[in-house]
Amino acid sequence: MTLQLDAYMHEKKAWIDSQLPLFLQETSIPGKLKESMLYSLMAGGKRIRPILLFAALNTLGESEDKGLSTAIALEMVHTYSLIHDDLPAMDNDDLRRGKPTNHKMFGEATAILAGDGLLTFAFQIIASDPALDGDIKSRLVALLASAAGPEGMVGGQEDDLEAEEKVLTLEQLMSVHRRKTGRLVGFPLEAAAVIARATEQQTHSLTGYADHLGLAFQIGDDILDIIGNEEELGKPVGSDLNNHKNTYVSLLELEGAKKKMADHVDRAVVFLRKSGFENSLLAQIAAFILNRTF
Template identity: 60%
Template sequence: MKRFQQEHGDMIIKHMVDTVEGLVMPKVLKEAMVYSLQAGGKRIRPILLLAAIRTFNKDPLLGLNTAAALEMIHTYSLIHDDLPSMDDDDLRRGKPTNHKMYGEAVAILAGDGLLTYGFQFIAEDTFLTNDVKVRLMTLLAKCAGPEGMVGGQVADIEGEMKQLTANELENIHVHKTGKLLMFSVMAGGIISEATEGELKLLEMFAYHIGLAFQIQDDILDIEGSVEMIGKPVGSDESKHKSTYPSLLTMKGAKEKLHFHLEEALAALDRLPVYSSLLEEIAQLIVSRNH
């Protein structure tokens, strides 16, 4: 899996950067967009998408544009998350955040550029049928927009300085983090022409790994370090955010983490195709230290 992740992760980065470099736009905007695209990270979302395609014995390159579009949209969300009006973070993946490098206005516009160009990337894909492209763009808009990530971000902001219930916290993370992870897996299935039953199992898998991903983030915010996670630890506590450890205790959060891992793996077991790559990625999500 590490070889798959390295090879395809590098391919996605090169594809994104080469394409953006070839666009005609103001120099500072291009620099800001490329800066965040090259800032590192796990590339979990696009790797999940390509791994899902491989699971159905199709060529992962069929999903290269969609995977790149997904990573662009994820990157835009991080640029905007870091802004002073939201999380006000100075570091992202161990480097100065976009607005620290280029100013708030350019950072906002760099995020806008990545968001909109992501959809163009899918629309211009010559490997996919028009029906598949429309299906992908519709699902991506739903997962990234007000019914998904954007809505989850608003709920997260409204939840600051409040004591949330475990259900309220889960609802935030299902939308803020989980929806794009769900798109990753579902898009791979759609491109691979998976059946409706198979897509349901992929959706169930993605739901649980999305929650596992966020629980591990909450754990690392306490047990990690700046060197490990690329940003200051304890940022959730300093912003008075409810987290899984704060609501369930650290022991309870780790138990919940492994519960969601087991549920995700159980969904994979019901797929009629061999899914070792997806299983390995799920294991990586719960064991990662950054």
């Protein structure tokens, strides 16, 4: 990771971390529910999805301030998915980002409601964003609903559950992860294109980049579940193996998974070149995904 990207990611992560609680501060959300929502929102995390949105706006020459509410909403949707993913009915995890999972702190019922609250509040935030025109807000709401809903992440989660105890082909696993992980990684690139009113060619480059980056990101997760540092990851390693999940490592072995991840990063950068974005922050983020340790 270059110094430029390191400084950029640190700055944008700090910005998101400072703004997230402000969006909940003046609401009438009941006390315990608000506490539960804030607990998971502020538990840490890379904030890679909001950073992708800001970097894409930067690449397109648009003000990053215009993407703040959308970035906050996206992080709320991502956090909701983690709360629900950790529940006993799903992965039954005790730790998330190095801290007890939401249901361990607040009970299963409040954890479910906290996830529900974050998901629905996210759309309220986009719909009331004063920085964007109505047509843009409408398109963003539709895009986020599609990325997070039954055709996207939720459908991918169900596919993932159905695949337990089965052996998938590589093509089937990629199809699962394009929905489960890839759609929510792709959304910030699509959102930036909408906010900046990008050209058709620029949008094509960003969405192609996002598709391959999302797959590379998931392969990286699978690799880190085997060889990652538990302290850096903030959760136990080996959970995918214990839950009998299909992973790129189980299909391709460790070295094969590393090669597949590098191939998707290379393909992501090829899409950037088509619009002259090969020297952008987005290209640096692709290299970061390839080499990340958390």
